[in-house]
Amino acid sequence: METVTIRPPNVPLRDTISSKFDIYAAYQRILKNEEISTPLAAILALTELIENSDAGTMFELVKALNDGAAELRGRTTNPISLNAGCELFIAFVTLSTHNSTTFSSLKQELVRQGQNYAAEALTYRKKIAELAVGFIKDGSVILTHSYSRVVMQTLLLAHERKRISVFVTEARPRGLGIKTAEALTAAGVPSTVILDSAVAYVMEKVDFVLVGSEAVVESGGLINAVGSSQIAIIARAANKPFYALAESCKFHRLFPLSQYDLPTHNSNILSFSRPSQSKLSMPVTTPAVEFPKPIKELTDNELLNGSHKITQEQISKNNPDVDYTRPDLISLVFSDVGSLTPEGVSQYLVGMFSGSE
Secondary structure (H helix, E strand, O other): OOOOOOOOOOOOOOOOEOOOOOHHHHHHHHHOOOOOOHHHHHHHHHHHHHHHEOOOOHHHHHHHHHHHHHHHHHOOOOOHHHHHHHHHHHHHHHHOOOOOOOHHHHHHHHHHHHHHHHHHHOOHHHHHHHHHHOOOOOOEEEEEOOOOHHHHHHHHHHHHHOOEEEEEEOOOOOOOHHHHHHHHHHOOOOEEEEOHHHHHHHHHHOOEEEEOOOEEEOOOOEEEEOOHHHHHHHHHHOOOOEEEEOOHHHEEOOOOOOHHHOOOOOOOOOOOOOOOHHHHOOOOOOOOOOOOOOOOOOOHHHHHOHHHOOOHHHHHHOOOOEEEEOHHHOOEEEEOOEEEOHHHHHHHHHHHHOOOO
8 A cells, every 4th residue: 555645734735625526415315215324324425535535645535534524514413323434434444454556546445345335234234133033032012212224124024023013102303103103014013103201101011122223332322312211211110121223333432421412412402492571571670578479371362372382393493303321221232243232332342443343
């Protein structure tokens, strides 16, 4: 491989990406294929960036990849899965040994290997499904949350081989549990949609919980559709196993300590709106010796009109899309690299990003 050239810090780098290439447009185009997950779309977009890059050294190429990843993150409201794919591909470029004799052939090899990895990763769901089905007993009652392609493939495979019944949460605010229930019903799987608030009510009927993932983080915890964390807490209280399914391309070097450490959290989430001053505020000047006057009671018409009306859109904007499930609440993570404990995920990630995997 060509010797890596490091430029002095005072020498500006030239633009190493063709001005005609829009990595975000490439990413959105790739995502139109429903079989391709977010991290794989990010990897394929980065391979296209390499094809369109004018970089002449490894230093310039890595900078172009990091700039491209930053642009994708900046234009995506939930960059967690995307980050996992970008990190994985950039780590492969920088940590792996490459045997190309010229830098041009190196770039071609990186593109080819990125595309081959994405094609292979499309088979991971089947591999995970085969692994997870071995843990599903005949006659199992399963609780799942929201919609996950790998969970769907696992449930459909289990239905072919065993008798199963599935409770599916509604999964607000996006309501993707409805999509899961419709697909299961169409395939002949007995399924029932339950309210998110009915999880504790139904848990006694459940044998285990099975969820997908947006990312599995370095602590061994899980980032998934909001509501996953409270389901895991209820499952632990009821002594029911909580299983997560995740392709290894969703393993993410992130170490959140709480919900508020997630990249998706911002000041608008769960914020308090100020009541209307004209109808709900206390009088500004109240004699110290008198008790404040009671807040005016609003009529039904006043509650339903004007700024007092609360819409589902407002609720959705004020609430998170994903949450973090602690590793101590997770029984096992089924992945294409095996069935792992949360501690095993941590060890795998350390090895993967140190170049030893």
